[in-house]
Amino acid sequence: MAENSNLVNEVIDFVNSGLLLSSVKQVVLEDAQIADLDTAKKYAWVQVYGEESFTWSDLRSEKMSEVWDMVYGGGEKYSEMDIKLSELLDELSNSVQKQLSPKHRELLDDIVSDLKCCLYSRAVQGKTNDFFEGIFSTYLKGGWPCGWAGDWPRGHLLVYRDDTTDTGGGDA
Numbered sequence: 001m002a003e004n005s006n007l008v009n010e011v012i013d014f015v016n017s018g019l020l021l022s023s024v025k026q027v028v029l030e031d032a033q034i035a036d037l038d039t040a041k042k043y044a045w046v047q048v049y050g051e052e053s054f055t056w057s058d059l060r061s062e063k064m065s066e067v068w069d070m071v072y073g074g075g076e077k078y079s080e081m082d083i084k085l086s087e088l089l090d091e092l093s094n095s096v097q098k099q100l101s102p103k104h105r106e107l108l109d110d111i112v113s114d115l116k117c118c119l120y121s122r123a124v125q126g127k128t129n130d131f132f133e134g135i136f137s138t139y140l141k142g143g144w145p146c147g148w149a150g151d152w153p154r155g156h157l158l159v160y161r162d163d164t165t166d167t168g169g170g171d172a
Contacts, residue, residue, distance in 0.1 A: 007122040008085070014140060015092055015115060020099040021107075021162060022142050032149040032158050037103060040160030043147030044110060050152030057110075059148060063131045064117050070124045081123050089116060104162070107144060114145065 014020075034040045044056045054062065071078045093112045100108060114135050121132035138145045138159050147158035 004123050004126050007126060008119055011115060011118050011122060011136060012088065015095050018099055020096060020139065021104055021144060034146065034158065034160045035163055037160065040144065040146040043158050047147055049148045056147045059152060060117065067121050067124055071120065078124065085119055085123060
């Protein structure tokens, strides 16, 4: 993890920046965008993708299994990293929870899971995992990756972006 600690710190710094789901940065996302939260939740939690009929959660788990294989098959080097990253997860979850507006609170588990995957992916693979780099990039731009546009694995992320005046920062 030492060689990738700056990449891991970039995720942690972002989470602590208070900019989660913030439309402050008016960045054009190249992915398909959804402005309606209820529609985004349907893509994230109900819609199935590809021939194997995976949900969005299944797709993320499938991609994360590649990272877990490295973590748990990598011996002592990765077990120490796993312990260090696990220690950060409660803090990460608390930081995310504090930033979510009331209407976004039910996204907490998905967001924490995504950011955890980004942390582990970067710790183990650097920036070589395009899937999780895309997810992290979406968060950096103020969006929530909520599904897939196209026939999995071809296509690109589907992104919820709240372009209302609410820029997060809900009460804890």
